[in-house]
Amino acid sequence: MQSLIGTGVALVTPFNKDLSVDTEALQRIVNFSVDGGVEYLVILGTTAENAMLSAEEKELVIDTIVKTNKGRLPLVLGVGGNNTLEVVNELKTRNFADFEAILSVSPYYNKPSQEGIYQHFKAIAEASPIPVILYNVPGRTSSNMSPKTVLRLASDFENIVAIKEAAGDLVQAMQLLKNKPQDFLVISGDDMIALPMVLAGGAGVISVIGQGFPKEFSEMIRLGLNRKVDEAFKTQYFLDECIDMIFEQGNPAGIKEVFHYLGIADNTLRLPLVNVDEDLSKRIESFVKKSIKKD
Template identity: 50%
Template sequence: MNELQGAGVALVTPFNADGSIDFESLGKLIDFQIDEGMNYLVSLGTTGETATLTAKEREEVWAYTAKHVNGRVPLVAGIGGNNTAETVKQVADFNHSAYCALLSVSPYYNKPTQEGIYQHYKAVAAAAKLPVILYNVPGRTGSNMSPATTVRLANDFNNIVATKEASGNFAQFSQILRDKPANFLLISGDDPVTLPMMALGAVGIISVVGNAYPAKVSKLTALCTAGDYIAARGLHEELLSITDHCFAESNPCGVKYILKKLGIITSDTVRLPLVPISSALQETIDKEIAGLT
């Protein structure tokens, strides 16, 4: 899966002021990502506010994204949920022709056991026509997929090819890297730890802040891949504050505000239960943007 090396971005879903999908801004965002060197795009990950989109809207976003990208970079589709039967149906029905992989989040809210997580992904893998990327993000799901479960899935299913790890647990990262099959990939799911994860052996990042700063994120991963961690550290440090601000009042509220300020999307509208960031955070971000070149 060379397509998953380097910098990927979890695209936001731009909305108009009335809450409808702003496809014109989505097209502009896609072009911005490709022009600035992003290696691949993820359509409808968590950052895309997928949980608040209807089934019809998800299909429209996937179709539009595939058509607009037109083969310029690899595409990954986010399909996941906490109802295994429904997730499996979505995976089986997905029009996969323009995509190279699926990103599927570990079931949230239900708090399944490790065996439950394993059986969920077993069902997803059986239905998938594309390679599957596991996604472990305990801060959102309420449960952690253990290294043992990750490695078990990697060994048992040839089409489970990678994991996006957002646990923040370096002992966990190290165990996965030690025990995984040789061709199974570890991908960072947290912008602030991309450099140290890549130093351990991760192959890159699926980024949030890359929506606004794709050139910096793609350069950081390229430097890490080349083993130039000294140069990468400068970019890592440069992005730390703006990344913190992106998550200060829930993702993707912060990065949508930045994209609006940069003129990439028209509106920073988000769907309830999310709300736009506060005026105080806007002022903080405005100062931070001014200092980034």
């Protein structure tokens, strides 16, 4: 899965002031990411406010991104949930002709055991017509997919090709990197430790900040993959201030504020999410202005 090496970006869903999906802004975001040099696009992940979109709106988002992308970059679609039968049904009924892989989150809220997580992804692997990227994000799911479970799935199912590892635990990531099958990809789900994970043997990142600063962030990851460490960390240390800020009051509130100051999309969110406060907004504005001057 060479197409999944480098920087993927988990695209936001921009809204108009009336809370409808802003398809024109979404087109601008896609083109901004593509022109900025990222390697692939991730549709309907957590950053897309997926939980607040209707079924019809999800199809609108998918259709807009596919048509705007025009085959330029590989596409990954978020297909996951905590109802295994529902996820399997979607996998059996959706047309995946435009997609390279699916990204499927570990079940949230009902907190299954490690065996339950394994059986959930076993059912998904057996139903999916395209490769599967596991997604471990304990901060949202309230359960950690252990390295043992991940490695078991990677060994048992050829179409489970990667994991987006977002536990924020570099030691856990290194356990995966040390023991994984040769062709299995460990992809960072945390922007702040993406470069260290790459230098430890990771395949790249599925990023939030990467869509706001695609040129800088994707180049940093490529430098890391090419072991140009000093150059890569120079960019890391420039961006880390903003990485902290965009998650300070929740995702995607922070990255939407970046787009607002870049003039690409409005910063409207849907409840229960709300905008960042005035202090954080001003700090993000200052960083965006600084980044523009730097270019």
